[in-house]
Amino acid sequence: MKPTHSDRLFSSTHWIILLGVCSGLVSAQWKQEALPAIAVVVVLALTLLKTRLIILDFMGLRGRHPRLAATLAAWPVFFAAVILAKALLPG
Template sequence: MNGSKLFSSANWVIMLGIVAALIAAQWKDQAIPVVALAVILAFTIAKVRLIVLDFMSLRGTRPNLARALVMWPAFFAVAGLAKALAPAVWQ
C-alpha cells in the first residue's frame, strides 16, 4: 500500500475518532441519546474497517479475514445498541 493511501486512511480514522469523542462529550452527566449512540457505533465500525483494511494491510489480500475482523466490533455495536433500545421497547 502506498504512503498517501495510509495517510488518507489515518486522517479518516482520527477524524471519525475526534467527532465520536466530541459527540460523546456533550452528555457528560446524563444518558446519551440513542441516535447519538447509533452514530458513534457506526463511526466505530467505520474506524475498525479502515484499521483492518489499511493499517493491517488486508485491503484486497484476505477479504474473508478482513470481513471476520470487522464482524467482531459489529456484533458488540449491535448488542450495545440493542441494550440501549431495550428499555424504550419494553415500556
C-alpha cells in the same frame, strides 16, 4: 501518479483521527446525562467506520484476503449490535 502504500496510510490515519474527534464531539454534548439512542447509533457507526479502515489499511488486508477482512469486521459489528441492544432495551 499512482498513490503509494504510505500515502494511503497517511490518508487513512487522518480519517481515523477525524472520525474519533467526531465521536468525541457527539459524546461530549451530553455532560451529565446518558447519551440518547441516536447519539449511541452515531458513535457506533463512526466506530465501525474506524474499525473498517484499521482492518483494511493498517492490517494490510485491502484487496488481499477479503474473507479474513470480512470476518474481522464481523466482530465489531456483533459487539456494536450487543451494545445497541443493551442501550435500547429496558432493564
